[in-house]
Amino acid sequence: MQNKVLILDFGSQYTQLIGRRVRELNIFSEIKPYNKLPKDLSEYKAVILSGSPLSVRGDDAVHPDLSEIRGKKPLLGVCYGAQYLAHFNGGSVEKSNTREYGRANLSFVVENDPFLDKISTGSQVWMSHADTIKHLPENTTLLASTHDVENAAFKFDGEETYAIQFHPEVYHSTDGKQVLENFLVKIAKMEQSWTPDAFVDKTVAELKEKIGNEKVILGLSGGVDSSVAAVLLHKAIGKNLHCIFVNNGLLRKNEYTEVLKQYEGMGLNVKGVDASARFLNDLAGESDPETKRKIIGRV
Structure with a gap:
């Protein structure tokens, strides 16, 4: 099967929900531990990095080798996955003054980007993190913000690598399924044929x-x-x-x-x-x- 999504699990309580949301889009997904990357990545058309209870700033931060994925396949980092992409590529992640947990609303959404197609300002999203992305890496573009989280979504210029601080897989993110569909169907060009x-x-x-x-x-x-x-x-x-x-x-x-x-x-x-x-x-x-x-x- 050449139409699969690889979900790398960093230990988030929501990882199985990501798989469920992908299946609801009639797309097949497989969840693998972050440190057990499949040897053959040719079967996967897109990769999603899950959230994690860990901090990218900690000594125990997980750091898989994404050299065969990044820039070669459409890649989406969710929560910890977004902080991972920022922290290890020249950006900065800092501890939040208060734990950002619960509902929030997008106060800024970039126009004319397929990743956030049909997502409007005011859309409700779900946050669950103790760290925040303070500065984005160079060669990135800000895609969305909330009132408290400036870097709520961004992408790396010149590649199909996207990152979101919120959780699209939980139902509190009212347009979360649309975000995943935009990434998998519009950007990764995956077929919705898995039933x-x-x-x-x-x-x-x-x-x-x-x-x-x-x-x-x-x-x-x-x-x-x-x-x-x-x-x-x-x-x-x-x-x-x-x-x-x-x-x-x-x-x-x-x-x-x-x-x-x-x-x-x-x-x-x-x-x-x-x-x-x-x-x-x-x-x-x-x-x-x-x-x-x-x-x-x-x-």
Whole structure:
């Protein structure tokens, strides 16, 4: 797939929300730790840097090598990501007099820039940071400000590198989804073609290619993850899928038989194994929750 967004996670509580907002735009994204950059970046058409609880001014500031990304792919820094781009490229980031947290409104929005297309003065944004960008690096252009945050958005001249101090991924930023769409669609030229149906078709095709005529044994838990995996595998290889649902003696009343009936109704080839006596025998006399968890995992 050549139409993916790479989201580098710096530890923000909002990183998963960025991925969700991207998916809502029908664009596929992958979240990777900041220090685990994929070796092959050719699959990604754009990169987003998340926020972080850390400070770029601190000794523990994370500093990944972006030499294969910056200036080569459309890049967007969000909150810490924006401060990172400013601080490590000649700008200055200082501690705010007061923690800037909560709703704010854009008091200035540059005209005729695709990044802030359809974003007007007064648009509400969400701030959550203790540092502030005091001075922008050279060769940058200011794109937006709030009453308290002068450098709320900026870009590097001559490249598709953008930065915003606010969080577009939270719903408090009323035009945040539009900002992300502007970056991903207007600037990065990404296709909005990733849908649940497209995901199923692609996954089933990949499974057919990888598995061929081999048989697969799948352990079912009765939960969502393994059930979805079973349905996708069944679409790909049909009767060559053999599912096993184990009763460990710790299920709810009648859950074992009810879950088996549900799987039969889904057309899956499922074998039930009642191993409750074996599990309960190994757990007998043990009261420590962590030890019990390890016994269950081992058995």
